Amino acid sequence: MHAWPASEVPALPGKGRDLRIHDTATGGRVTLVPGPVARLYVCGITPYDATHMGHAATYNAFDLVQRVWLDTKRQVHYVQNVTDIDDPLLERAAANGDDWEALAERETALFREDMTALRLLPPRHYVGAVESIPKIVPLVERLRDAGAAYELDGDVYFSVASDAHFGEVSGLDAEAMRLLSAERGGDPDRPGKKNPVDPMLWMAARPGEPSWDGASLGPGRPGWHIECVAIALEHFGMGFDVQGGGSDLIFPHHEMGASHAQALTGEHPFAKSYVHAGMVALHGEKMSKSKGNLVFVSALRREGVDPAAIRLALLSHHYRADWEWTDDVLAEAVERLARWRAAVSRPDGPSADALLDEVREALADDLDAPAALAAVDRWAAAQAADGGTDEGAPGLVSRTVDALLGVAL
Incomplete structure (x- = not known):
């Protein structure tokens, strides 16, 4: 499977700062100090509908992680998956009278188009x-x-008891886990399971559903969590720098993935840090495909909204915050984009050296994009009020916004 084309990242003078970021597993800030190649795994879409603002906000957050790392003169090895077989995909295809493979290919292609338009850096894999x-x-x-999994009526389940570190990613108690398991694709009430939250590793073939050769497991298809483990272990091994996704993936997906890998290898941790983006709401409820309360990136693009304005709307909220998409959020972003473009279109302006430093510091401080936007706002206001004589300033501001925030002026 191929990703989308990469936009060029302008070079900036000097060097950025190491990223200090909130780690879900410890509940506090950690300073990420990767080696020469920083390793990032972000969980991707289940392609049964178009890219909505919740998706865009999550992938925008991890695009900022990449840009901060690139600014420290590191390379970035980024991996993202696509869950192109799962119950929601099959259910949507059946409801629409569609072929599930065609649906997955069509929505994955649209996702690539949206990511390209938003100028999000693509994964290497x-x-x-x-x-x-x-x-x-x-x-x-x-x-x-190894005794870390067991069969139940032909299905294979992972035993969470096999990992001594189970629970360390989410920090949740047993009852909270059970409730979230039921809400997010698990089957805690199935009789015969050793633990209600034990997740499925391999689902035996069901009539009328696609299946694959599972060797000694028999025909079937994989569970959700094990796919990310297989992909991450293949490309990174254990102890990569960041596993990321939306906060709705903390449990069960990231908790279970960590335990699968730790039980397989006997090593800990699966990822050094777990980073999660907040949820985006519409009309008071989290955007979700099941509820249908969605604002699609592709729909906004068809309406003529500049993708740079969409990106500024996302950047105006801290990545860990839960927030609500409104018409006002987009209108403010459109107005900000116009002000910034007017400011950098002049032949000279106030010095931008301090601005570059402010944006770097804001992003290094737990990806504080709103603070970075405020710094650019101040420069643009000074440009509008008094201007300046630094001929290189507008170009430096434009390159800073492009390289660190992904917005082309």
Whole structure:
């Protein structure tokens, strides 16, 4: 599976700061100090509908992580998956009378178009669950043979008791886990399970559903969490720098993935840090495909909204905050974009050296994009009020906004 084209990242003078970021597992700030190549895994879409603002906000957050790392003169090895086989995809295809593979391909293509328009840096490896099945099957067999998994009516479940570190990513108690498992694709009430929250590793073939050769597991398809484990272990191994996604992935997805990998390898941790973006709401409720309360990136683009304005709307909220999309949020972003473009269109202006420093510091401080935007606002206001004589300032501001915030002026 291929990703989308990369936009050029302008070079900036000097060097950025190491990123201090909130780690879900510890509940506090950590300073990320990767090696020469920083390793980032972000969980991707289940492609049964178009990219909405919740998706865009999450991937925008991890685009900022990449840009901060690139500004420290590191390379970034970024991996993202696509869950191109799962119950929601099959259910939507059946409801629409669509072929599930065609639906997945169509929505993945639209996702690529949206990411390109928003100028989000692409992953080095963009990997589907289906293409990963030959690598998933041996991992499930290893877990079963090691006693970390068990069979139930032909399905194979992971035993959370097999990982001594289970629970360390989310910090949730057993009852909270059970409730979230039921809400987010688990089956805690199924009789015969050793623990209600034990997740499925391999689902035996069901009538009328696609299945693949599972070797000793029999025909079937993989569970949700094991796909990301197989992909991350293949490209990174254990102890990569950041696993990221929306806050709705903390449990069960990231908790279970960590335990799968730790039980497989005997090593800890799966990822050094777990970073999660907040949820975006519409009309008082979290945007979700199941509720249908969605604002799509592609729909806004068709209406003629500049993707740079969409990106500024996302950047105006801290990545960890839960917030609500409104017409006013977009209108403010459109107005800000116009002010910034007018400011950098002049031949000279106030010195921008301090601005570059402010934007770097804001982003290094837990990706504080609103503070970075405020710094650019101040420069633009000074430009509008008094101007300046620094001929290089507008160009430096334009390159700073492009390189660090991903917005082309």
